[in-house]
Amino acid sequence: HRTFADLLGLLGVDAGTAEADACQFEHHVSSETLEHLRLFLEFLRESPEGRQSLEDFREFRRRRG
Template sequence: MTSVTIEQYIEVIYSLENEKGVAHTTDIAAELNIKPPSVTEMLHKLHEMDLIIYEQYHGAKLSNSGKIMAQELMIKHKTLADFFMIIGVDEETADSDACQIEHHVSSKTLKQLNQFIRFVKDGPCDPLWLEHFDYFDKTGDRKNCIYQQK
């Protein structure tokens, strides 16, 4: 069982719990596209790890430590999706890519991405370099810049 697998389960349980009040085995299986017996086995392991509260036939809810992990994953996801959208990726793709990458980003990288996003969002309106990047992204050409080296 990898940390990626654990994180995927925690995210799905978090989402289903928020949506339905509890995460049932069949719903988790449908979300992860796996068979219910595999989900049941994993739910027992997550319960042993104190990440969920699980009662067979009644579903699963996140424990306090599971909720903390889920919140940290949501922050990672939002940070990555925000970054991707800043550089011009559409929201749907940014969300999908963030789902894949969030399990592999170090806390050091995440901290720097957060700093960068804060810098961009809190900086002057329409920073020139961001406008230049947008132009480059759309045309493949660089705008003339007095600082550009030849």
């Protein structure tokens, strides 16, 4: 659950919506998919490239309105 909520939060989804959607996601994905998403989140948070990609996405989202 936390992995999905964290990912949605990083994407800019409202916290309440992210929590509700995470509850739905967790019941419909495999443990393999969940592990890959967890690793992707780790990449976004811990690697310079991931942090830059996240910042670029936030800027892209801001420009798109």
